[in-house]
Structure formats: C-alpha cells, structure tokens
Amino acid sequence: MENFIEQFSQKSIEVLRKLPKAEIAKAMNILQAAFERDGRIYVVGNGGSLALATHWVADFNKTVFSHHLDEHVHRFQAIRLPSTEEELTAWANDVGFDMVFAGPLRNYLQDTDVLIAISSSGNSENIIRAVELARSQKVPVIGISGFSGGRLNPLSDAKILVPTQPGEYELVEGIHAIVLHIFTKYFKDYFDMLIELQNERKARAV
Amino acid sequence: MIVSSAPMRISFAGGGTDLAEFYTQYPGRVISTAIDKFIYIAINRAPFTDHVAVRYSISEEVSHPSQLQHTRVRAALLDLGIENNIEIASFAPIPAKTGLGSSSSFSVALMKGLSAYQGKRIDKREAAEAACRLEIDLVKEPIGKQDQYAAAFGGFNVLQFNPDGTVDVEPLLLDFKKRLGLERRLILFYLGLTRDASSVLTEQKANTAKNIETLKQMSDSVLVFKDAFLRGDFQGIGEMLMAGWNLKKKLASGVSNPVIDTLYDVAINRGAWGGKILGAGGGGCLMLLAPVESRDDIVEALTKAAAGEGLIGAREIPVALVQSGVETLVNSTGR
Numbered sequence: 001m002e003n004f005i006e007q008f009s010q011k012s013i014e015v016l017r018k019l020p021k022a023e024i025a026k027a028m029n030i031l032q033a034a035f036e037r038d039g040r041i042y043v044v045g046n047g048g049s050l051a052l053a054t055h056w057v058a059d060f061n062k063t064v065f066s067h068h069l070d071e072h073v074h075r076f077q078a079i080r081l082p083s084t085e086e087e088l089t090a091w092a093n094d095v096g097f098d099m100v101f102a103g104p105l106r107n108y109l110q111d112t113d114v115l116i117a118i119s120s121s122g123n124s125e126n127i128i129r130a131v132e133l134a135r136s137q138k139v140p141v142i143g144i145s146g147f148s149g150g151r152l153n154p155l156s157d158a159k160i161l162v163p164t165q166p167g168e169y170e171l172v173e174g175i176h177a178i179v180l181h182i183f184t185k186y187f188k189d190y191f192d193m194l195i196e197l198q199n200e201r202k203a204r205a206v
Numbered sequence: 207m208i209v210s211s212a213p214m215r216i217s218f219a220g221g222g223t224d225l226a227e228f229y230t231q232y233p234g235r236v237i238s239t240a241i242d243k244f245i246y247i248a249i250n251r252a253p254f255t256d257h258v259a260v261r262y263s264i265s266e267e268v269s270h271p272s273q274l275q276h277t278r279v280r281a282a283l284l285d286l287g288i289e290n291n292i293e294i295a296s297f298a299p300i301p302a303k304t305g306l307g308s309s310s311s312f313s314v315a316l317m318k319g320l321s322a323y324q325g326k327r328i329d330k331r332e333a334a335e336a337a338c339r340l341e342i343d344l345v346k347e348p349i350g351k352q353d354q355y356a357a358a359f360g361g362f363n364v365l366q367f368n369p370d371g372t373v374d375v376e377p378l379l380l381d382f383k384k385r386l387g388l389e390r391r392l393i394l395f396y397l398g399l400t401r402d403a404s405s406v407l408t409e410q411k412a413n414t415a416k417n418i419e420t421l422k423q424m425s426d427s428v429l430v431f432k433d434a435f436l437r438g439d440f441q442g443i444g445e446m447l448m449a450g451w452n453l454k455k456k457l458a459s460g461v462s463n464p465v466i467d468t469l470y471d472v473a474i475n476r477g478a479w480g481g482k483i484l485g486a487g488g489g490g491c492l493m494l495l496a497p498v499e500s501r502d503d504i505v506e507a508l509t510k511a512a513a514g515e516g517l518i519g520a521r522e523i524p525v526a527l528v529q530s531g532v533e534t535l536v537n538s539t540g541r
Binding site: 022025026029030032033036037110111112136137138186189190193194197204 | 211242322327328329360361377379381382383386390502528529530531533534535537
C-alpha cells in the first residue's frame, strides 16, 4: 500500500516539475490587468473542475485580502458560472449541456472581463463554447488543462497545460488545485506588501 | 456611449531604434512599461446633431471631418468613412508632450473606440497596428512604433521591431517584489518644459545613417537591461541609463539643454544612480533611479532647482506600473 502511495506521489512530483511557469505568470498578469480595470473573472469547469473553480473563487475574492480586509475597498470579482443550480439545469434541460457555460456567460460578459476555463481533457464541448464566446469578444482566456491540452490549450491566451497521459484525472486535478493556489498566494503576498509599503510611506510623511 | 482607455509608458532604452530608417537594416528593440496614467476617449453617437464634434484642449464642431484641425481624429474618421453624427472627447491626467508617449496612447484608444463604434472589436495587436498606420502612414508623423505597442499591450515588455515590419512583444515576467522594488526606486520628475517630439525625431531620422552604429548598440543594450530587470539590479539599471543618456545626447542636438543638464547633475549629486529624459528628448520628464533612502531628498532638491531655473509647473509625478493595455471600459451601444 505504501508503495502505491509512493508511486502516486512521485508521479505528482514529476508532473509538478513540468509546470509551465511562464504561462502561469502570464495568467497572473492577465488577472492583474482585470483588477486594474475593475473587470470580472468568470470561471467554468465540469465536475471536479467546477469544484476547483468554486473553491478558488472563495479564496480569491476573500482570502487574498484577508490580512487587510478593511483597507481594500477595491477587490477581485471572481464568479463561478453558472452561479446557481437553477441556471445550470435550465440551460442543460432547455437548450443542451453544451450551452451551460456559454449561455449564462453571454448574459454577463463585458469587454473588461476575463475567462478562466478548467478542463482536464481540454475537449469538453461546453467549455470550448464558452472559450469561443470570450474569444469572439476579445476577452482574454486563461486555459487550465491536462493530458495533452486538447482544444482548450491552443485557444487560450495563457496556456496552463499540466502534461500527463490521457485519463490521469487524479494527477491533473490535484495539480490544477496547486496552480489556482499559486494565483491566490501570489496576490495575497502582493497586496500584503503593497499595504506595508503604503503604511511605511504614510509613516515617513508624518 | 463608448469609453476606451490606453496607458502612457516609461521607456528605459532603445528609443529611436523603432524608426523604419533603422529597423529595416537591423532589428530595433525597446524596453518599456505601462504606467498608471491613462488617456480616456469617449465616443458618442449623436444622430440628431448633423455634425462632428471633437473635444480636447479645444472644442471643434464641424459639418465634415475633413474640416477638423485635430490631425489624427480627422485622418481616422476619413479613413473609417465616419462622416457625421459623432462626438468624441478625450481626457488626460497630465499635460501633453511629457515624453510618456501620450499622443500614441491617444491614437490607440481612439482606434479601439472607433472600431467598437463601428461594431467591431479589435485586439491589442490590431489596435497597435491601426494606431501605427494612422500616425505614420496617414498623418505622416516622423515617429516610430514603440509607443503604440506599449500603449496597446500594457505591462512590461521588450518590443522588437523586425526588418520585415513585424513587431514581437515579449512580456517581462517580473514578480510583484521586483515591480514594487522598482516603483520605490523610480522618480519621474516633470520638467514643465513641453516639447515637440517631431522636431527632435526629424533630426534623429535624418541622422540615422550617421548614427547607425550608436543605434545598434542601443538596440543590443535592451537585452542587457532585460537581464538586469529580471535580476532586480536597479543600481545597475540606473548606471546603464546614465551611459545610455550620454549616448543619446550625441544623436540629435535638441536631446538635452543646459537646464536639463543642471537638473540631472543635481539628482546625481544627491545620490541618484542615473536616469534619462523620457521621450525624444528636449524636455518633458526626467526619469531617475535612486536608492529608496535618497528619493525624498532628490525630489526636494529637484523641485528647488527647477524653481531656481524658472520652470513653471515642474513637479514629481508619482507612478505605479500597470498591466493594463488598451481597453474598452464602457460599451453601451448594445453591439
């Protein structure tokens, strides 16, 4: 049993070493630009990827600013789509599962926004539809994929591909969680330092 | 109503290598960053006015775009075939001709906004290309391409101008510690002398053949700057700026003047590592890198010296680096 655990851990470490650091950095610059222009960040994914999206939204909207909640009037606006089960099932039942993300996204999407699409295979049709909608409006897309990236990776502005064998969902989803936590930790540290420097400046001015 | 925006920029090295006279012979390179000073353009459809209205430092109302005094708006409207029923207004946080590339920020935001007005969304590269075409091909300004790309893409980039006319945009992936570290050591001091980039650039263009070796060195130096930024070696960058500034002064006679030289010396004597005049030179903003502990002292000394030289309106302009490029902030046309 310990062998099994060791093997899985080793495999995760190997894949982690292949993280596309420059693409993750580009993604964080895209998020920063959205923050500057007060744009919104929509996140979509199926199944486990939807759970990752929801977890990340909570962290990014709140945890990033948690050390200085009162000092940050201006915060990130990350939203998981669709935001209710009612909307999800309405689109799935009435129009089709392919439209569960692109359908609601069309209601919201403005030129100032960003789309994060999470798909292990990179081939989920409903995800691709949402990405195509964003691209048609010139809205930047952060694509987080696994396996060999599927259709999502080449369609993305920031191409975060966690390369594995096809079907290795357990590996991919675990590392996707790490990527999303990098986003959170980076901006948390960033805003902490920003506030620290502001306070230092205020102290000097006194 | 459509509101578009584009940031101004600070250029660290390579200015002049973005002119076609140079980059058709050797790849030009510029390293620059967008800053938190934006040009905003508001465009409104005015179906019942029967006029074209353009509001900037003055207000123009004409019956056909060909009658406009504003050369860029005139050329853009004529080129796009927009003849009537439109109002365009621009907003800027600081005066024109400060060397922060604001006139190209204006063009980039204008082309983005006018495209949206015609129901077409263009991306960053298309906005940069449209602005270059407007300024260089249609209005025939003797300028290069660095400002249009810096404004359209935003962020911190190495821009490469290839002999075939294409432009590569390589983002410099600086983490927040380096970005904030740079902001703390960067001083932007507005000299109050406004300048016209065209006159200096016209001389620089004429001198390109003579200066080709100097320009090659400047283009290559961009790669050295890039490595220094990635290392966070701000003192090294300051010292290179000083060397680059001395090189640039040789390019055209109007790049510096005795007042600028005096202020530069004041900053160096108070501990600045180095700096340069932003833009094509001849006035505008003095950009310096300095140790954190010296910056207040340097700004105070510069303010005093500028007053002594009779420079009206000279002051520090606090800046932060931004990732934003050209954006459509508002589009209520329903398209």
